Amino acid sequence: xxxxxxxxxxxxxxxxxxxxxxxxxxxxxxxxxxxxxxxxxxxxxxxxxxxxxxxxxxxxxxxxxxxxxxxxxxxxxxxxxxxxxxxxxxxxxxxxxxxxxxxxxxxxxxxxxxxxxxxxxxxxxxxxxxxxxxxxxxxxxxxxxxxxxxxxxxxxxxxxxxxxxxxxxxxxxxxxxxxxxxxxxxxxxxxxxxxxxxxxxxxxxxxxxxxxxxxxxxxxxxxxxxxxxxxxxxxxxxxxxxxxxxxxxxxx
Numbered sequence: 001x002x003x004x005x006x007x008x009x010x011x012x013x014x015x016x017x018x019x020x021x022x023x024x025x026x027x028x029x030x031x032x033x034x035x036x037x038x039x040x041x042x043x044x045x046x047x048x049x050x051x052x053x054x055x056x057x058x059x060x061x062x063x064x065x066x067x068x069x070x071x072x073x074x075x076x077x078x079x080x081x082x083x084x085x086x087x088x089x090x091x092x093x094x095x096x097x098x099x100x101x102x103x104x105x106x107x108x109x110x111x112x113x114x115x116x117x118x119x120x121x122x123x124x125x126x127x128x129x130x131x132x133x134x135x136x137x138x139x140x141x142x143x144x145x146x147x148x149x150x151x152x153x154x155x156x157x158x159x160x161x162x163x164x165x166x167x168x169x170x171x172x173x174x175x176x177x178x179x180x181x182x183x184x185x186x187x188x189x190x191x192x193x194x195x196x197x198x199x200x201x202x203x204x205x206x207x208x209x210x211x212x213x214x215x216x217x218x219x220x221x222x223x224x225x226x227x228x229x230x231x232x233x234x235x236x237x238x239x240x241x242x243x244x245x246x247x248x249x250x251x252x
Contacts, residue, residue, distance in 0.1 A: 002106065050063060060115040071111070082109040083128050086127045087133075091132040103156055114141070
């Protein structure tokens with residue numbers, strides 16, 4: 001998959017893209033990531049990409065000409081047209097479902113806004129959709145682009161190496177992940193659950209599934225309405241709810 005990022009600060013991505021899982025995925029050819037400097041598409045001698053807003057007000061607005069020119073130039077570099085996403089607090093909320101949807105694309109262009117935002121004609125002329133990573137304000141879209149890039153890339157074949165990892169992680173089936181433990185067996189008076197030491201893989205799988213449901217009920221009950229639950233899961237959930245109601249609180 002090809003990720004292309006339009007930004008005023010491409011240097012922000014240098015160390016991020018060279019490190020850890022993404023760095024290895026790029027080296028191995030599982031993904032391609034290209035950063036394009038929007039200033040390269042400004043035609044005045046000062047390479048201006050922003051100007052004062054019509055109608056007055058504070059801050060600066062990103063000009064439409066450099067952005068649309070950049071998008072046009074980047075689109076024609078490949079035969080396959082890319083989906084163009086503007087990173088904006090006005091967009092649909094990014095989650096694991098959206099990451100999975102984006103991971104099916106051959107190409108994705110992400111536009112990082114800056115200042116007070118972009119001229120609205122960019123949205124009308126060159127953007128397919130807007131995506132937000134949360135209800136808060138960032139200085140620019142660069143951090144949002146990194147979040148979307150990593151969450152999407154790790155779903156692609158070969159990126160993680162262990163495909164089972166993506167199936168077991170939080171949100172993979174609409175549930176939070178089960179608790180994890182490693183050595184030492186005892187730490188500050190707290191022991192690893194005996195079932196994990198039993199070697200019985202069927203019992204371990206059942207324990208982990210129950211704990212995932214229990215943790216989701218306790219911490220993010222809003223996820224359960226759309227979670228991928230089996231009939232056995234639903235019985236487990238009902239039992240946990242009955243226990244919580246009987247005890248007058250949440251499952252422990």
